[in-house]
Every structure is written in structure tokens, then in C-alpha cells.
Amino acid sequence: MCSKNVCGITGHGYDEALSIYKRSAGLFSNEMHSPIMCIGQGIPAIVCRWEEQSSKGIMWKDIGLSDWLFDFDNEEEIKRFVPAVLKMAKDPREAKTKAARAKTFVTAQQAATMKWWSGQAGPLKSKSVKDELITVLVR
8 A cells, every 4th residue: 555655565576575665765664674675776774673573683784784774672772763864865865876786785795706706616507696696605
């Protein structure tokens, strides 16, 4: 169900979700899948976590988005949440620039990882990268 500014996409597919996110100023979420999808497309995304959810949100710190990561078990971080969401909405150019920097960082890390793996595995011999990677991992 969607209104002008808010959408709930539970149960919808990846493409439909991204089509909604692309028309937004950004996303705030209590889970990691949608924020990862957003950053992958250069769409700003704020992540809210709490202890029972695990430490997955720490990746936001790793990619330079620590001010978009909120620990809802911490009262001081809860106080930062609304101002951060409003800042994202009021300055979409800055928010999209920040999201693009995070995406660029992740893309560079992925490229470096694949370069390292290719050096470990040698040239890929099969048509399936998945099969080749499994072979490398079980060596």
C-alpha cells in the first residue's frame, strides 16, 4: 500500500521495490536487505538496529555510513534519528552524493577482492564462476 511519500513493500519483488526506492528521497529501515539494495543503486539509506537483530548493521560503518546507522538500544542515537531523516529529505543532493561514495567504495572493495581471488585461483577454467569458486574454497 503506497501513499505519496510512504510505501510498504513487504512481499514484493526486488524490481518493484527498487522502482519505488528510486522515486524516493531515501529509505530508513530496520532490516538490511532494502538498504543494501538502495546503496547499490545510489539511493540514500538509513539503518536502524537493536541488539536482538545481530551485528549486521556494522557494515554501514565499514562503508562510510556510520552517521546513517542507529542503535535503537542507545537513547542518544535514537535522538539523532529524526534529524538524520529530515536532513536526508531536505538535502537530497548531499544524501545521494554520500550514497554514491559508499557505492563506489563497495565496488572498489569487490573489485579488489575478485582480483585477489583470481590470483589465488589462477585463471577460471570452467564456464561457471560459482563452480570455480567452490573449487578454490575446498582446496
